[in-house]
Amino acid sequence: MWKVALKGIVARKGRLFLTSLAVILGTSFLSGTQIFSDTLNRTFDTLFAEVFADVNAYVRSSNVIETDFGAEERTLLPASIAEDVAKVEGVQSAIPQVQAYARIIGKDGEAIGSEGNGPPTFGAVMTENDVFWELLDGRAPANDTEVALDESSADAANYVVGDTVRISAKAGTRDFKLVGIAKYGGVSSPGGATFALFDLQTATEFLGTPGFIDAVLVVGDGSLSDRELADKITASLSSYKEIETLTGDEITKETQDQIGAVLDFFSIFLRIFAFIALGVATFVIYNVFSITAAQRMRESALLRAIGASRKQVTRALLIESAAVGLIGSAFGIVAGIGLSRGLKAMLQAFGVDLPSRGLVITGSAIVTTLVVGMIVTLIAGVFPARSAGKVPPIAAMRDSVSEVVTSRKSRFVFTVLCFVIGGASVIAVFAGAAAGILGLGVVAIFMGVLAIGPVTARPLAMLIGAPIQRLRGVTGTMARENAARNPKRTARTAAPVLIGVALVTAVTVLAASLRTEIRNLIGEQFKGDYAISVQTQGFGGLSPTLVDEVAKLSSVEQATSIGFATVKIADKGRFASVINPVTAAGLIDLEMIKGAQADLDADGVLVSEGQSEKLAVDIGDTVEAMLTDGSELELTVRGIFDNGTFTTGGFVVNRELFADRPTSQFDFAIYIVKKDGVSDESARAELGALVEQSGVGKLASRSEYIDDQAGQVNQLLGLVYGLLALSVIIAVVGIVITLLLSVFERRRELGLLRAVGMSRSQVRSSIRWESVITSLIGAVSGVILGIALGWVIVRALDDEGLKSYTLPIGGTIGILILSFMIGVIAAIYPARRATRMNVLESLSAS
Amino acid sequence: MTNLQTPPLDVAARAEGARKTYGKGENTVHALDGVTVDFKVGEFAAIMGPSGSGKSTLMHCLAGLDSLTEGRVIIDGTDLTGLSDKSLTTLRRDEIGFIFQAYNLVPTLTAEENIRLPLLLANRKGDEAWINRVIDAVGLRDRLHHKPSELSGGQQQRVAVARALASQPKIIFADEPTGNLDSRSGSEVLRFMRKVVDELDQTIVMVTHDPVAAAIADRIVFLADGKIVDEMRSPTAEKVLDRMKQFGN
Ligand SMILES: Nc1ncnc2c1ncn2[C@@H]1O[C@H](COP(=O)(O)OP(=O)(O)OP(=O)(O)O)[C@@H](O)[C@H]1O
Ligand SMILES: [Mg+2]
Numbered sequence A: 001m002w003k004v005a006l007k008g009i010v011a012r013k014g015r016l017f018l019t020s021l022a023v024i025l026g027t028s029f030l031s032g033t034q035i036f037s038d039t040l041n042r043t044f045d046t047l048f049a050e051v052f053a054d055v056n057a058y059v060r061s062s063n064v065i066e067t068d069f070g071a072e073e074r075t076l077l078p079a080s081i082a083e084d085v086a087k088v089e090g091v092q093s094a095i096p097q098v099q100a101y102a103r104i105i106g107k108d109g110e111a112i113g114s115e116g117n118g119p120p121t122f123g124a125v126m127t128e129n130d131v132f133w134e135l136l137d138g139r140a141p142a143n144d145t146e147v148a149l150d151e152s153s154a155d156a157a158n159y160v161v162g163d164t165v166r167i168s169a170k171a172g173t174r175d176f177k178l179v180g181i182a183k184y185g186g187v188s189s190p191g192g193a194t195f196a197l198f199d200l201q202t203a204t205e206f207l208g209t210p211g212f213i214d215a216v217l218v219v220g221d222g223s224l225s226d227r228e229l230a231d232k233i234t235a236s237l238s239s240y241k242e243i244e245t246l247t248g249d250e251i252t253k254e255t256q257d258q259i260g261a262v263l264d265f266f267s268i269f270l271r272i273f274a275f276i277a278l279g280v281a282t283f284v285i286y287n288v289f290s291i292t293a294a295q296r297m298r299e300s301a302l303l304r305a306i307g308a309s310r311k312q313v314t315r316a317l318l319i320e321s322a323a324v325g326l327i328g329s330a331f332g333i334v335a336g337i338g339l340s341r342g343l344k345a346m347l348q349a350f351g352v353d354l355p356s357r358g359l360v361i362t363g364s365a366i367v368t369t370l371v372v373g374m375i376v377t378l379i380a381g382v383f384p385a386r387s388a389g390k391v392p393p394i395a396a397m398r399d400s401v402s403e404v405v406t407s408r409k410s411r412f413v414f415t416v417l418c419f420v421i422g423g424a425s426v427i428a429v430f431a432g433a434a435a436g437i438l439g440l441g442v443v444a445i446f447m448g449v450l451a452i453g454p455v456t457a458r459p460l461a462m463l464i465g466a467p468i469q470r471l472r473g474v475t476g477t478m479a480r481e482n483a484a485r486n487p488k489r490t491a492r493t494a495a496p497v498l499i500g501v502a503l504v505t506a507v508t509v510l511a512a513s514l515r516t517e518i519r520n521l522i523g524e525q526f527k528g529d530y531a532i533s534v535q536t537q538g539f540g541g542l543s544p545t546l547v548d549e550v551a552k553l554s555s556v557e558q559a560t561s562i563g564f565a566t567v568k569i570a571d572k573g574r575f576a577s578v579i580n581p582v583t584a585a586g587l588i589d590l591e592m593i594k595g596a597q598a599d600l601d602a603d604g605v606l607v608s609e610g611q612s613e614k615l616a617v618d619i620g621d622t623v624e625a626m627l628t629d630g631s632e633l634e635l636t637v638r639g640i641f642d643n644g645t646f647t648t649g650g651f652v653v654n655r656e657l658f659a660d661r662p663t664s665q666f667d668f669a670i671y672i673v674k675k676d677g678v679s680d681e682s683a684r685a686e687l688g689a690l691v692e693q694s695g696v697g698k699l700a701s702r703s704e705y706i707d708d709q710a711g712q713v714n715q716l717l718g719l720v721y722g723l724l725a726l727s728v729i730i731a732v733v734g735i736v737i738t739l740l741l742s743v744f745e746r747r748r749e750l751g752l753l754r755a756v757g758m759s760r761s762q763v764r765s766s767i768r769w770e771s772v773i774t775s776l777i778g779a780v781s782g783v784i785l786g787i788a789l790g791w792v793i794v795r796a797l798d799d800e801g802l803k804s805y806t807l808p809i810g811g812t813i814g815i816l817i818l819s820f821m822i823g824v825i826a827a828i829y830p831a832r833r834a835t836r837m838n839v840l841e842s843l844s845a846s
Numbered sequence B: 001m002t003n004l005q006t007p008p009l010d011v012a013a014r015a016e017g018a019r020k021t022y023g024k025g026e027n028t029v030h031a032l033d034g035v036t037v038d039f040k041v042g043e044f045a046a047i048m049g050p051s052g053s054g055k056s057t058l059m060h061c062l063a064g065l066d067s068l069t070e071g072r073v074i075i076d077g078t079d080l081t082g083l084s085d086k087s088l089t090t091l092r093r094d095e096i097g098f099i100f101q102a103y104n105l106v107p108t109l110t111a112e113e114n115i116r117l118p119l120l121l122a123n124r125k126g127d128e129a130w131i132n133r134v135i136d137a138v139g140l141r142d143r144l145h146h147k148p149s150e151l152s153g154g155q156q157q158r159v160a161v162a163r164a165l166a167s168q169p170k171i172i173f174a175d176e177p178t179g180n181l182d183s184r185s186g187s188e189v190l191r192f193m194r195k196v197v198d199e200l201d202q203t204i205v206m207v208t209h210d211p212v213a214a215a216i217a218d219r220i221v222f223l224a225d226g227k228i229v230d231e232m233r234s235p236t237a238e239k240v241l242d243r244m245k246q247f248g249n
Helices: A002-011 A013-051 A081-087 A151-157 A200-207 A226-236 A248-295 A297-305 A310-349 A363-389 A393-397 A408-430 A436-472 A474-485 A487-525 A546-552 A609-615 A680-694 A702-745 A747-755 A760-796 A809-836 A839-843 B055-062 B085-095 B111-122 B128-138 B153-166 B183-200 B237-248
Strands: A057-061 A064-066 A072-074 A091-097 A099-105 A121-125 A133-138 A146-150 A164-169 A172-184 A194-198 A215-220 A243-247 A530-533 A556-569 A572-579 A592-595 A604-608 A622-627 A632-641 A651-654 A666-674 A698-701 B011-022 B029-040 B044-048 B070-075 B096-099 B171-175 B203-207 B219-224 B227-233
Touching: A013 A248, A013 A310, A013 A363, A013 A702, A057 A226, A057 A248, A064 A556, A081 A091, A081 A215, A081 A226, A091 A121, A099 A194, A099 A200, A121 A200, A133 A146, A146 A151, A146 A164, A151 A172, A151 A194, A164 A194, A164 A200, A172 A194, A172 A680, A194 A200, A215 A226, A226 A243, A226 A248, A243 A248, A248 A297, A248 A310, A248 A363, A248 A487, A248 A702, A297 A310, A297 A363, A297 A393, A310 A363, A310 A702, A408 A436, A408 A760, A436 A474, A436 A487, A436 A760, A474 A487, A474 A760, A474 B111, A487 A702, A487 A760, A487 A809, A530 A680, A530 A702, A546 A556, A546 A666, A546 A680, A556 A651, A556 A680, A604 A609, A604 A622, A609 A632, A666 A680, A680 A698, A698 A702, A702 A747, A702 A760, A702 A809, A747 A760, A747 A839, A760 A809, A760 B085, B011 B055, B011 B203, B029 B055, B029 B070, B029 B203, B029 B227, B044 B055, B044 B183, B055 B070, B055 B171, B055 B203, B085 B096, B085 B111, B096 B153, B111 B128, B111 B153, B128 B153, B128 B183, B153 B171, B153 B183, B183 B203, B227 B237
Parallel strands: A121 A194, A146 A172, A572 A651, A604 A632, B044 B203, B044 B219, B096 B171, B171 B203
Antiparallel strands: A057 A215, A057 A243, A064 A072, A091 A215, A099 A121, A099 A164, A133 A172, A146 A194, A164 A172, A530 A666, A530 A698, A556 A572, A556 A622, A556 A666, A592 A632, A604 A651, A622 A632, B011 B029, B011 B070, B219 B227
């Protein structure tokens, strides 16, 4: 049977190529994401290893507040500690470190680097003979009027030594003289981050808290091992509380791991889409195998007639599948290399700029891809191979290749079962079960829809084809009939479109609902005329001094800011919203359920309804809290507000809580009411000038601000669309392959049609419409499924404050139009092939 | 289209010095080796000859399905040489009817749709009275909405004949139209073809191996090795059989 199988492979190169194509596409995303994350990991690992190469020990506070996604905020150290470290025996130099938010403003007044979802923008210390920074031009900054920049930022903004550079940080916005341009451990910018570098004094005052530093870098004199040095330093610093000293290797490893955790999160995100693509590809592979197995039914029957056993026929086909899987996956790895670059470019287009040095293709990436590719292909090949084995020898005498839809009843039973499981898990999640169950339910519903596909394909084809038939006459009739003639095949071809469209629709629904939610929330909670805002809500933002400047403007009646700070509340790190209850009156409305917003005092806290239930606290109760400077205190609950405000963390504290503390805290929005009688133009002019001077932040009217905030959802939506695009491409390729095989199968019929006078354009038209009908069968079912799925997800997120289910009519129509286009595009090549066939050769084909 | 020697008006199809070669060098096959023949309007002609003598090739070239290596074909005053695929397609659709030995019908279309196919493709209404006459003549009135798979072989061939007639083409080519039928359905189809020629002045050129079938024609053209070797007018089955036996020798 090996011989027969191998002959089969060689004899059908064309089909082998088509089948492999599906495998290649499916596995390429898998290997692409893996190569991408391996490369990224390696890049950062090498980077940090190089950067910390000269560091022997690292002194920092042991007091840390960890928040979600591996983010952490560590207590600062008094600057004087550096001198004490320097005195320790074995220490050659002790370099104080300060690293905090800072944005470099370009010559055009726009801040460099992306806001919110790009690499961070830092300010840091640079000394002469710096461990991290290597000067390329000029010298290190020496006083509070000087700055140095990382090479890639300087390049991006066209700054040269001698220029004046405006920089915005915690203490406000100032102009500096550029005195140096530097490289970081061999790269022009670490991880794409931007760096503004200052002398120590300036860094602590401008970026952080005067008199405090983040950590001390220690370079030893070589007399001690790193471990001994670290221990010695810790011992000598016993007068300081909560201090730890890491060895160079430890801090390297920790930094690598921290970045690795973020990257892992990111790769999982990518891999979800890779597996979706693989699932879609599996369907295409299954479809191709089924069609070719049906087309080869006569050959299989002949083998049976001359004495091959069922098993042997099945095995021959399985061997073929395995070969296709192997070859396809091997090419998939190669295609993945290209794709990993594509991924990088795509992320870059969405503002996520990642560095990469070289290409890392690990053995595990290769093995995983090969194994997964083989398994998927074999799974896709099992059913067609088994049905080929079941072909009775007598079929050798027949010439029909149509596959009949068998066991309608069991299909119905299976579908109903799937729907019951799906429905039950949806209800369970609504009733409060874990969200993971929803995934199970969704998969069940998908399986149910796919199982019933062969039964519904014919009626759907007739329905969707009806207007086409009316419009296109006999070519339309043929398109409709061809789409309906082999319902199993049509259903399998439409399935990948269905999956893709359902996911795209669900995501579109979710995004539309989010946008509505954001509009409603901001509409209700923000009452001002203007807002100045930044997109970031995690790191940096507007200097907390900006709101005071705004308030002083002559056209401004009232201005208040909303910011965030890392606070440990009830043993968990949280992003708490920070407001000034005095200036916020009438400008921010938190929709209190109990208590009043104005009651929020310096050591009070407002808690969301959800958090109050989780922590079982009510007005007057206290919660334990710790600030990033290590101070522990008790906050009194002064009020409970409605869930789902834009204070995502569920806690609101008073700005005064941080007064005179060495903690970092920024604003992300300033809300403004203009004075009565001041014209919109003059208010805008005055505010605009201030914003421009500050370099960060965007001035918007109330309605513009609401639009902007709602529009932020689109960026993520774009990224998800981009990642789903590959699945859609695979679905298109699936249609192309099916059409090619169908054209090949119907070549005699096509020859006849051409002989009796069907023109080439009529042939093209009939194949095009068949393709459109097939695509729309998937799209219509997919849209319905997607809308339902979107609704379920929105409902399930109700607790998280998502209450506005919105059906994006325009988006849905857009998806249907796109599916129509997919049908048209997928038909181009098969139609060309069909018209190129020689009429006489087709007629004599067997 | 300018024709240097326009054939007389009563010629429906003409081949002039038709040559068709396949392959190269030693493998060269002269499927047609200088065939010149006229088919007159209202004539029922049969082409006979041993297997491989070039009958199908001649017919395909006459019907614009294939092109000659040398020589020319004129259908109803139009020289097919050098016509674009588009014009050839239109010509086949509007001026020529074709009946193959088997697989004549589009499986997804009903009998009626198959009959009207050339008209539907041309987006023409056609002559309704004529189509009805054709449908009645082939005796398919009660089978119009059936798919080909629901028809017998003879019925399918009759649908094919009806299709060839429906668009009132100048000439119909039939390549062994009864080859796959039993003698009863075969003679049914043949009698119908004869009737069409007699009553409607239709021109039919038919390839056949069957002397009985050939005897129904007005004239028989004998081909051998790509050349016309004989002609017979007012044939009978016996005469044809006799002539055929000579080929055997
Ligand atoms: N596509 C082709 N390539 C090469 N040779 C061909 C081709 N088509 C036909 N021939 C050759 O041309 C010659 C004439 O073929 P044709 O089909 O016209 O014969 P025929 O008279 O119709 O025979 P039959 O009675 O068996 O149908 C034969 O020798 C055949 O082998
Ligand atoms: Mg022949």
